[in-house]
Amino acid sequence: MKNNQKKAEQILQIPLAIQQRCGFIDAETLAVTAADGVCIIHKGELTALELIHVIVTLSELASDMTIHLAKACGLCNNCGDEKPEAGTECGCGNNSAEWVANCSLCHDLLDESQNIHIPDYLLEEAGISKGAKLEAYTDEDSGEITVVEADIQQDINDVPPCILSVLAQSGICLAALDELIMQESTIYGK
Incomplete structure (x- = not known):
């Protein structure tokens, strides 16, 4: 534990070469934006052209990372139909974006009605934290439905809708993305 604390306090x-490349040497202030898993440092005061360069760099990085994510997920193959003419049976042709729209597995992942919603007071009574992901099981004999806190607390529902939309329109397999998220697979930097 002490070793982790020392690392956090560092x-x-x-490096000077990077500061020079970024133009930080003459900068009076630096701006830092930090979020989960990322830290962006840039000059605190930027001209219009410098700001444009920052925007271009961040856009290129976002594009490269989106492509990397897409490659890790692969194209939707319409629920396992990997034949080149796959999708023609459902009227999708060879348009992989339409495969995602017509793939029952990918479609169900985007369907909000598939999510379980329980009133907060019942969650509290059950000792389940508000906002926790839930799973449901049925007993065919009694017809009872049992709802419990899911073992896996991250899934495709944690992806912002704008990102999901871009991936779906690009034909990226959302089921594969869901698996990567739930398994906490490292897909970048290995």
């Missing part, structure tokens, strides 16, 4: 040092 000061980030940016």
Whole structure:
């Protein structure tokens, strides 16, 4: 534990060559934006052209990372039909974006009605935290439905809708994405 605390307390040092490349040497202030898994550092005061360069760099990085994610997921193959003419049976032709729209597995992942919603007071009574992911099981004999907190608390529902839309329109397999998220698979930087 002490070793982790020391690492957290270390000061980030940016090598001089990188500072020079970024134009940080003459900068009076630096701006830092931090979010889960990312830290962006740029000059605190930017001209219009410098700001454009930042936007271009971040856009290119986002594009490259989106392509990397898409490659890790692969194209939707319409629920396992990997034949080149796959999808023609459902009227999709060879348009992989239409495969996603017509793939029952990918479609169900985007269907909000598939999510379980339980009133907060019942969750509290059951000792389940508000906002927890839930799973349901049925007993065919009694017809009872049992709802429990899911073992896996992250899935495709944690992906912003704008990202899901881009991936679906590109024909990326959302079922594969869901699996990668639930398995916490490392797909970048290995």
